[in-house]
Amino acid sequence: MLNILYRRRSIRKYKPQKLDTATVQQLLKAALLSPSSRGFQPWQFIVVEDTELLDQLALAKKGSGFIKNAALGIVILADPATSDVWVEDAxxxxxxxxxTAESLGLGSCWIQIRERYLETESCEEYVRRILGIPENLKVASIISMGYPDQSKPPYSDQDLKFEKIHLNMYGSKFE
Ligand SMILES: Cc1cc2nc3c(=O)[nH]c(=O)nc-3n(C[C@H](O)[C@H](O)[C@H](O)COP(=O)(O)O)c2cc1C
Incomplete structure (x- = not known):
């Protein structure tokens, strides 16, 4: 797990290669294994593979253009009526x-939708309209995925800000 955490970077350039069904299944199993408060599992997921829809999701916000070239995007929805802490669960x-994408040799990037806005509507309203998402479900984020077409250096111990960690009492250094 630590190796995955050091290697994981946000990857925004993808090869044209699509993901096979077994790989997509593994990703979805991982999503469905996510812990949630009181086990309420308020989330739902939309796997978007259709290239025209990916083109439209590329316009969901400033800075989501790279999803155009992703093999797929997984849109994360959640039902606030199922859990008051759906934001955390999502x-x-x-x-x-x-x-999980990193563990499978895929590149991926988080695209924030909740609380992000286009000029004329929220990013959430835009995605809801494009994908026909019912009003009772919130649109939290999208994870774009594909085989990486860029390499980024992994993190190292030098990147870790241990000053953010306190021992027992706030302000007491952890050394
Ligand atoms: C909550 C959250 C929202 C993010 N939203 C976006 C986004 O909308 N677009 C984007 O390109 N990257 C987004 N990112 C990726 C971050 O920019 C990225 O994780 C950060 O710059 C650190 O880089 P790294 O992931 O390579 O370590 C988001 C990441 C998180 C955790």
């Missing part, structure tokens, strides 16, 4: 997908 599922 973020955990997104993280699990991002890390």
């Amino acid at each position: 973020a955990i599922a997104a993280t699990i997908l991002h890390l």
